[in-house]
Amino acid sequence: MTHSPLLRSDETLFRDPEVFEFTFLPEQIHYRDAQVRELAFLLQPALRGGSAGSAVIRGPPGTGKTTTVHRIFAEVTETTKKLVPVYVNCRHDRTALAVFGCIFEQAFGYAPPSRHLDGIKRGIAARLRDEDAALVVCLDDANELIPAGTYNTLLYQILRLYERWDVRKPGVFAVASDLGLNLYAEADESVRSVFHPTEVNFPPYTKAEIRGILADRIRQGLYPGVVSKSLLDRIAGIAAGEQDIRVGIDLVRLTVLRAEKDGRRRVAPADVTAAAQAVRSPALRARVAGLSEGERALLYRIAELSVVGADMIGGAVFEEVQDYLPVGRTTYHEHLNGLANAGIVDLVPGAGRGREVRLRYDPGEVLAVCKPPDRR
Known part of the structure; x- marks a missing residue:
């Protein structure tokens, strides 16, 4: 079947546009086998009736930290009820009430009926006891809790949940993109007595690794021939310069949208040039803001x-x-x-x-x- 050189208004270059959303969870996490093994190892004791271990997960933005945790937690949820994994975005939830409300909602599938912290904790503990399950909480962007003044309070209350509520000691995965920050050192003595994290580092992806990840996304999300190998190389080089895989994913999405808007079936070099400017400037502003x-x-x-x-x-x-x-x-x-x-x-x-x-x-x-x- 031959195709017209121009794209019709009812045609699209995207096989699956969700592949290029930051919330997309790939079936396989590429180039992070060592980190996946370390985090999975920390969860194994909970599957045998013990408690989950804790970790400090460190790495620059866009190095796969959040995606890796989500993938591991999704697999745990699909295979066992012995472990209750909970993900908390600390940019959004920073108070004890908000974080424990998030834990309750992910454990039960609905918002807590009580707005009182003790009532929420009691409900969480009942769920853990009924299922004979262990709790592990990922505090993503945990560094956001430090200026909010809730970092030590939350770690203490989560890790010592077992003292009052007769549950197994929870584990905490504390995630930070600030390489100059030592989350363990930021914990006070009362927290460090129960917080013994393994440090799991996520280095920046190399250009070859970024190219591999983007090629996989392109295979899943676009029709064949939309992005040439040379332009994929160029996009991977830009993302490697930013040390952020998200820049590469967004670049692919924006270049394809430009081609599609013009009715073209293939991305052109000018699309990459224009999209790179649109992606790099916000990335620079975000870095300068810090x-x-x-x-x-x-x-x-x-x-x-x-x-x-x-x-x-x-x-x-x-x-x-x-x-x-x-x-x-x-x-x-x-x-x-x-x-x-x-x-x-x-x-x-x-x-x-x-x-x-x-x-x-x-x-x-x-x-x-x-x-x-x-x-x-």
Whole structure:
């Protein structure tokens, strides 16, 4: 059957558009076998009548932490009632009442009838006793609980649920994308006495791994021939530069939508260029939003220096920023490492002259996103 070169209004390039949603849960988690084994190992004691272990799950954004937990929890729910896995998004639920309400709702399938914390806990404990089940709670973005002032309270109340309610000791998977934060160290003594987590690290995906994941999504979600191998390589390279698989998934979705809107059956290079701008700018804004005032000021000056083609070796940059950001070398290097950890600059070892500071983004984009601090 031959196809017209143009797409009809009732045709689509998407076989399954849900494959490109961030909430999509793939059947197989690629390139995370070691992390899956570690987390599954922590759940095994609960399947034999004991308690689940705890973990601190660390890695930059877009490295598969949440997807991996969801996949493991989905498989547990499908295969056994001996373990009650609960996922909590701490960006949305930060108070004890909200978190325990979330635990109740996922354990029972409906919202708690009581708005009193003790009543909710009593209901959760009854469910666990009736099923002779153990509880494991994933606190995703657990770092959000620290400024909210509820991190220690929630860990204490979840982990010590067994003391009052005669249930097995729950496990907690605490997830954080802030690599500079030690969630175990943030716990106070009363929590650390019952919180003994295994640290499970999720490194950034390589370009080859990102390409493999995107190729799998394209096979599932698009009709054949929509995205060429060369454009897939380009998209994978952009996502690898961002160190975020979500950028790649969103890029595929947006490029295909552009082609579809124009009635074309294949993605063109111009689609990738336009979509990359739409995806990268919000990603940059999100990264800049997490910087300290000093880091933001340094980033702005680095962008200015990049525009004029200045010497970008770390020592030379330090001298150039003194009139603009008068800090000592220790603070300067702390700020510089903060920019590197945020994924905005790369610090490339030089040939005897120290590290070269390279922006991952167009300096014009950085200047547009960063408001210049007051000069004095």
